[in-house]
Amino acid sequence: MAQPHTTPSATERNQEEAVLNELEKYYRAGKPPWDTGVTPPELVALVEGHAALPPGRALELGCGTGTNAVYLARHGWDVVGVDLIDRAIEQARAKAAAEGTPVRLLHGDVTRLDELDAPGPYDLFFDLSCYCGIPPHRRDAYAAGLTHRAAPGARLLMFGYGPGAFDDLISGVTADELRARFTGWELVDTTPGTNPVPTFWFTLRRTADVAEATPPGTSTAGG
């Protein structure tokens, strides 16, 4: 995994700027292709299925125009949605207001959650194809932000494109990457998507804080 560092290189800055410009272009052009207005069945199963989670606090990473954040709030969740694009957040706020659904919608970067008023703790994180487009040098910060805000046993449901799905050098996510980056989490499920290019639904669960609570050099093992 990338080493912690504070000063991004010119290449890294360019990557962040390129992603921002690309996303702004999509929202300026009208309705982005992902903005279907339909909540995916994988999230519906988690919220309404036979083993549904009890409603709690949820954070949607890259909430776009708010379809899923509003869905969660309608089902009793206390929801915060974050998106990098102000136009998306404006539309999400309008959608929530039109439905009379209380959702906190914040314009900001999910890799810089400390800059936002979103302390958590959260029981559920939902990410539909946000993480997989984040430049590699910001992904550790994404994982740390979620880890610091996760309630014990919290879930992260993430949809992501596999590497090579897009014609660029940064997009994509794999199960191995998530396992390595999300320390203190367990990858409990990886289900391939049905898209013509490789896609995956990942479910991660925040495990006990044993590693964090144990001082270096000590062990919780017996003997």
Ligand SMILES: C[S@@+](CC[C@H](N)C(=O)[O-])C[C@H]1O[C@@H](n2cnc3c(N)ncnc32)[C@H](O)[C@@H]1O
């Ligand atoms: C594929 S879209 C999905 C939007 C929404 N969840 C939906 O289902 O319609 C991914 C979203 O992530 C947002 N995004 C990408 N990088 C982000 C970042 N670093 N911080 C916050 N939002 C980001 C994009 O602006 C976009 O709205």
